[in-house]
Amino acid sequence: MKFPSEPFKIKVVEPIRRTTREERERLLRESGYNLFHVPADSVYVDLLTDSGTAAMSDNQWAGMMLGDESYAGSKNYYHFEDAVRSIFGYKHVIPTHQGRMAENLLFSTVVKSGMSVPNNIHFDTTRANVEHQGAQALDLVIKEAYDPHREIPFKGNMDLVRLEETINRIGRDRIPLVMITITNNSGGGQPVSMDNIRKTRALVNRYGIPLLFDACRFAENCFFIKEREPGYADKAILEIARELFSYGDGCTMSAKKDGLVNIGGFLSLNNDQWVQDITNMLILVEGFPTYGGLAGRDLEAMARGLKEVLEEDYLAFRIGQVRYLGDLLDKAGVPILKPVGGHAVYLNAKEFLTHIPPSQFPAQALAVALYREYGIRGVEIGTVMFGKKDPATGRTIYPELEMVRLAIPRRVYTNMQITYVAESIIELHRIRESIPGLTMTYEAPVLRHFTARFEELPPR
Numbered sequence: 001m002k003f004p005s006e007p008f009k010i011k012v013v014e015p016i017r018r019t020t021r022e023e024r025e026r027l028l029r030e031s032g033y034n035l036f037h038v039p040a041d042s043v044y045v046d047l048l049t050d051s052g053t054a055a056m057s058d059n060q061w062a063g064m065m066l067g068d069e070s071y072a073g074s075k076n077y078y079h080f081e082d083a084v085r086s087i088f089g090y091k092h093v094i095p096t097h098q099g100r101m102a103e104n105l106l107f108s109t110v111v112k113s114g115m116s117v118p119n120n121i122h123f124d125t126t127r128a129n130v131e132h133q134g135a136q137a138l139d140l141v142i143k144e145a146y147d148p149h150r151e152i153p154f155k156g157n158m159d160l161v162r163l164e165e166t167i168n169r170i171g172r173d174r175i176p177l178v179m180i181t182i183t184n185n186s187g188g189g190q191p192v193s194m195d196n197i198r199k200t201r202a203l204v205n206r207y208g209i210p211l212l213f214d215a216c217r218f219a220e221n222c223f224f225i226k227e228r229e230p231g232y233a234d235k236a237i238l239e240i241a242r243e244l245f246s247y248g249d250g251c252t253m254s255a256k257k258d259g260l261v262n263i264g265g266f267l268s269l270n271n272d273q274w275v276q277d278i279t280n281m282l283i284l285v286e287g288f289p290t291y292g293g294l295a296g297r298d299l300e301a302m303a304r305g306l307k308e309v310l311e312e313d314y315l316a317f318r319i320g321q322v323r324y325l326g327d328l329l330d331k332a333g334v335p336i337l338k339p340v341g342g343h344a345v346y347l348n349a350k351e352f353l354t355h356i357p358p359s360q361f362p363a364q365a366l367a368v369a370l371y372r373e374y375g376i377r378g379v380e381i382g383t384v385m386f387g388k389k390d391p392a393t394g395r396t397i398y399p400e401l402e403m404v405r406l407a408i409p410r411r412v413y414t415n416m417q418i419t420y421v422a423e424s425i426i427e428l429h430r431i432r433e434s435i436p437g438l439t440m441t442y443e444a445p446v447l448r449h450f451t452a453r454f455e456e457l458p459p460r
Contacts, residue, residue: 005317006317006414006415007311007313007314007316007317008057008411011058016044017041017042018044018375019042019044019375021372021373023042024042024371024372024375025372027039027042028368028371028372032441032442032452032453032454032455033364033368033438033453033454033455033456034449034451034452034453034454035048035367035368035371035377035378035379036048036449036450036451038371038377042375043371043375043376043377044374044375044376045375045376045377045413045417045420045421046376046377046409047344047376047377047378047379047405047406047407047408047409047421048377048378048379048407049379049407049409050257050343050344050407050408050409050410051099051216051254051256051257051407052098052256052261052262052263053256053262053409053410053412054256054260054261054262054305054409054410054411054412055409055410055411055412056260056261056262056301056305057260057304057305057308057411059304059308060260060261060300060301060304060305060308061301063297063300063301063303063304064297064298064300064301065297066297066300067295067296067297067298067299067300068296069295069296069297070296071288071291072288072290072291073290074290074291074296074299075296076296076297076299076300076303077095077290077291077296077299079299079300079303080093080095080266080299080300080302080303081093082303083302083303083304083306083307084266084268084306085268087238087241087242087245087306087310088215088241088245088251088268089242089245089246090245090248090249090250090251090268090269090270091269091270091272091275092267092268092269092270092272092275093266093267093268094266094267094268094269094275094278094279094282094289094292095264095265095266095289095290095291095292095293095294095299095302096264096265096266096267096282096286096292096293096294097263097264097265097286097292097293097294098254098255098256098263098264098265099125099214099216099252099253099254099255099256099257099265100125100129100254100265101265101285101286101293102252102253102254102265102266102267103125103126103129103214103252104129105267105278105281105282105285105286106129106212106252106267106274106278107129107130107132107133107135108129108132108133108281109274109277109278109281110176110177110274111130111133111135111176111177112133112134112135112176113133113134113135114134114135114174115133115135115136115174115175115176116135116136116137116138116166116170116174116175117130117135117136117137117138117175117176117177117178117179118138118140118158118163118166118167118175118178118179119137119138119139119140119178119179119180119181119214120139120140120141120145120156120157120158120180120181120184120187120192121139121141121145121156121181121184121185121186121187122137122139122179122181122186123181123185123186123214124186124385124386124447124449125447126179126181126214128446128447131446132446138166139186140158140159140162140163140166141156141157141158141159141184141187142155142157142158142159143159145184145187145188145190146187146400146401148188148335148336148337148338148346148348148351148401149338150338151338151339152339153191153193153224153228153229153339154190154191154192154193154196154224154228154229155184155187155188155190155191155339156181156182156183156184156187156190156191156192156221157192157193157196158180158192158196158200160196160199160200160203163178163200163203164203167204167207167209172207172208172209175207175209176209176210177209177210177211177212177249178200178204178209178210178211178212179211179212179213179214180192180197180200180211180212180213180214180248181213181214182213182214182215182217182218182221182244183217183220183221183224183341183342183343185216185217185343186381186386187401188337188341188344188346188401188403189217189220189322189340189341189342189343189344189346190339190341190342191220191221191224191225191228191341191342192221193225193228193229194225194229194232194240194243194244195229197244197247198247200247201247201248210249210250210271211247211248211249212248212249212250212251212252213244213245213248213250213251213252214251214252214253215245215251215252215253215258216252216253216254216255216256216257216258216265217257217258217342217343218241218244218245218251218253218258219237219241219258219309219310219315220258220315220318220319220342220343221244221342222237222240222241222244223237223312223315223316223319223342224319224342225240225244226240236310236312237310237311237312237315238310241310249269249270249271250267250268250269250270250271250274251267251268251269252265252266252267253265253266253267253268255302255305255306257343258306258309259302259305259306259309260305260306260308260309260410260411261298261301261302261305263294263298264294264298264299264301264302266292266302314411318342318408318410318411319342321408321415321418322340322341322342322343322344322345322408323340324415324418325340325345325406325408325418325421325422326338326340326345327340328419328422328426329345329347329422329425329426332422332426332429333429334347334352334425334426334429335347335348335350335351335352336348337401337403343407343408344405344406344407344408345405345406345408346381346401346403346404346405346406347363347366347378347403347404347405347406347425348401348402348403349362349363349365349366349382349402349403349404350362350401350402352366352429352432353365353366353432353435355433355460356435356436356437357437358383358396358398358402359396360437360438360439360457361380361382361383361384361437361438361440361454362382362402362437363380363381363382363383363384363402363403363404364380364382364383364384364438364454365435365436365437365438365456366380366404366435367379367380367404368438368454368456369428369435370404370424370425370428373424373427373428374420374424374428376406376421376424376425378404378405378406378407379404379405379407379449380403380404380405380449381401381403381404381405382399382401382402382403382404383396383398383399383402384440384448384449384452385399385449386399387399406421433460434459436456436457436458436459436460437456437457438454438455438456438457439454439455439457440452440453440454441453441454441455
């Protein structure tokens with residue numbers, strides 16, 4: 001099949017305003033060449049993120065009308081709690097308004113200064129929340145993850161040898177937990193195998209260290225397990241998810257991804273003491289434990305979305321649409337990270353813009369050019385997001401991957417719009433030598449990519 005076929009009908013449409021190149025040029029100057037500062041109504045196809053950008057179903061919207069806005073013990077909370085427990089299986093369910101608050105509550109409670117948290121690869125907010133506690137966020141993904149050309153089925157796997165070496169070097173008492181991100185966003189949306197998860201659990205068990213998941217794209221990871229891992233082809237996605245989470249002690253979740261909602265998240269844990277301490281903090285900063293910063297209607301939408309995301313027709317289309325974009329680009333010779341992940345296509349900016357050195361932020365320059373020429377907004381995942389200064393020398397330590405992520409919102413864009421994105425990038429690749437580098441004029445001390453400002457350098 002040339003096009004993955006949508007397993008839904010369109011009931012409501014939102015007009016998209018087209019802009020001129022001159023208008024986009026002006027907006028880029030005003031925004032300091034940071035696409036986070038560009039107004040959304042001036043974007044034609046918005047691939048900045050798949051977080052909170054999904055189109056909710058008629059069933060979810062119907063559930064919104066059944067919102068019980070009682071301060072404590074809303075019926076929607078109990079629907080939500082039942083949905084989470086039926087999939088994830090953990091004892092306690094703590095709602096939050098989004099994933100980074102779940103991370104903040106967990107790490108501010110469990111992680112202390114001088115500790116270390118191993119992960120396959122931390123995403124930006126996860127890393128920032130760990131480091132905000134004075135701890136070290138360690139990335140221990142397999143080495144193949146950093147080779148954009150290497151095609152293996154589970155490129156998000158934890159490197160178990162490095163993990164055990166790290167535990168022995170740092171000491172079990174300085175590692176409060178080990179985390180696995182599914183799918184591995186910063187490494188290209190790559191999945192983690194069930195076998196790797198099972199072996200990670202066995203390893204940390206020997207040292208008495210809890211294992212938690214960053215579960216925001218868990219359904220996509222489970223689909224890849226079904227598709228690629230022996231022994232799972234005939235299993236339902238729910239069955240795979242239940243096995244996966246049985247190897248953990250809890251999870252953080254941004255439901256703005258695989259919860260198919262525009263706001264919401266949660267923590268789900270087995271540790272009674274952690275939950276008591278986290279709940280005390282939750283009441284201070286988020287709200288009562290049965291609403292956690294959300295309206296009852298949002299809890300209901302999450303409860304329904306968590307069930308819908310397990311439907312195989314939906315997942316086949318979702319991952320197929322992302323793969324379709326990747327295939328079009330790859331066949332045209334556009335350098336991308338392979339294999340194509342679950343939620344996004346990652347342009348390999350190092351190879352796309354070979355004339356721009358890392359010090360001039362090639363991935364950011366590529367994202368700027370894509371918006372200027374075609375009105376498409378992606379996001380830099382490279383030196384701006386993950387570059388850091390060496391405290392000893394002051395020199396910039398550049399990340400191994402320099403990418404532009406094109407994150408596909410769930411159930412939002414048609415395949416013709418995805419084709420437009422592909423054709424635009426292919427055309428941009430032909431004129432890539434004309435794209436100039438950037439210099440950074442402002443950066444915040446934490447999560448600088450959200451607010452940084454740039455100026456374009458003169459063309460070569």
